[in-house]
Amino acid sequence: MPPDNPSSPTIRSCTLGPWETNCYIVSTPGSDECWIVDAGFDPDPLIEFIRSVNLRPSRLVLTHAHLDHIAGVRQVLDAFGPVPLAIHEAEAEFLLDPDLNLSAFVEMHVTTPPADELLRDGQLLTLGDSQWKVLHTPGHSPGGITLYHAPSHQAIVGDTLFAGSIGRYDFPTSDGPLLFRSIRERLLTLPDETRIYPGHGPETTIGRERRSNPFLTSQ
Numbered sequence: 359m360p361p362d363n364p365s366s367p368t369i370r371s372c373t374l375g376p377w378e379t380n381c382y383i384v385s386t387p388g389s390d391e392c393w394i395v396d397a398g399f400d401p402d403p404l405i406e407f408i409r410s411v412n413l414r415p416s417r418l419v420l421t422h423a424h425l426d427h428i429a430g431v432r433q434v435l436d437a438f439g440p441v442p443l444a445i446h447e448a449e450a451e452f453l454l455d456p457d458l459n460l461s462a463f464v465e466m467h468v469t470t471p472p473a474d475e476l477l478r479d480g481q482l483l484t485l486g487d488s489q490w491k492v493l494h495t496p497g498h499s500p501g502g503i504t505l506y507h508a509p510s511h512q513a514i515v516g517d518t519l520f521a522g523s524i525g526r527y528d529f530p531t532s533d534g535p536l537l538f539r540s541i542r543e544r545l546l547t548l549p550d551e552t553r554i555y556p557g558h559g560p561e562t563t564i565g566r567e568r569r570s571n572p573f574l575t576s577q
Contacts, residue, residue, distance in 0.1 A: 366510035367488045369555055372407060375399025375413030377426040380557055383507075383513055385413055393485055394434060394441075395505065396513050396557065398527045405437045414438075416485070417475075420445040421516025421557060422499040423452035423462035424529075430472040444475035444483075446494060449501030453476030460529060477503060493544050497537020498525030504545065511552045513564075519545055519554060521562035524573045541574065 369538070370383045379398035386389065394404070396474040397420075415438045421429060423445060424558040431453075435441055445453065452458040453470045461468035477483075479494035493504040495518045502525075503550060505514040519541055527534035545554070550565025567574060 367485065367507055367512065369512060369514065370407070371421070371555065371561075372391045372401075372404040374401055374404060374430065375426060375464060377556060379426045379432075380555065380559070381427075382555060383413065384485060386488050389486040390414045391416045391486055396427040396516075397430035397434045398419055398426050401433050404420040404430070405434065406435040407437075415441045417441065417483070417503065418443050418559070419477075419483075420449075420453075421504075421514065422446075423449040423459050424499060424544030425456075425459050425464070425466060425468045427460075427516070427557065428453065428459060428470050429466075429468050435471065442473060442474040444477055446492075446503050447476035447478060447501060448494075448496065450476055452501070458531065464471070489575075495544050496538045497533050497535075497541040498528060499529070500531055500533075504541070505553075511549055511551055512555070513548060514544065514555045515557070517557040519567060519568075519571075520556045520559050521567070522571055523559075525557075525570070546574070 367386050372381050375398040381398050382395040384393040394415050418441050432492040448471050456462035456467040459483050477492050483490045491506045495502050495504045498517045502516050527537045552564040555561050
């Protein structure tokens with residue numbers, strides 16, 4: 359869905375792979391620069407779309423480093439050349455370790471090149487004339503992040519929060535209480551009108567999840 363303000367950044371979704379991972383293309387009006395956020399399995403549709411609208415990726419940002427969000431990284435980098443790869447500092451090693459990124463558990467052994475940028479909580483990233491704040495939202499994984507654009511009330515939340523659900527916290531490096539704290543203290547403090555773009559499933563809003571998400575209303 360496009361933002362209400364036509365001058366706001368545009369977030370387009372491309373759903374990839376067997377786990378139907380939402381990968382995003384973020385762009386701003388009047389510029390050919392874009393970000394890719396996550397790169398799942400079989401990213402040809404993502405690559406073809408970016409080429410079809412003549413966008414130029416300037417950063418590949420990972421919301422976290424589980425296999426379904428990183429499996430297409432090498433193919434995307436091969437397609438677009440040297441694009442900086444960014445991830446939260448807590449998951450830098452996940453990119454290189456199939457046990458940490460969970461690919462070893464399904465016998466795929468996915469790795470990516472090392473990160474070029476290690477992100478930190480509160481860091482501001484610039485795309486065109488827009489600034490996005492990195493919110494560290496761990497729990498599903500140690501380095502999960504949300505990318506938040508306050509002026510347009512848009513947030514890309516990875517696998518932290520979904521429409522009617524929350525991220526899994528039964529993985530070896532997950533932490534359930536920390537996940538609920540991230541949602542409560544980092545996401546539910548955003549304005550109700552904030553449109554959120556999750557790693558799986560349809561987009562939703564903070565207000566809708568605050569009112570009706572069964573994992574949150576029972577807390």
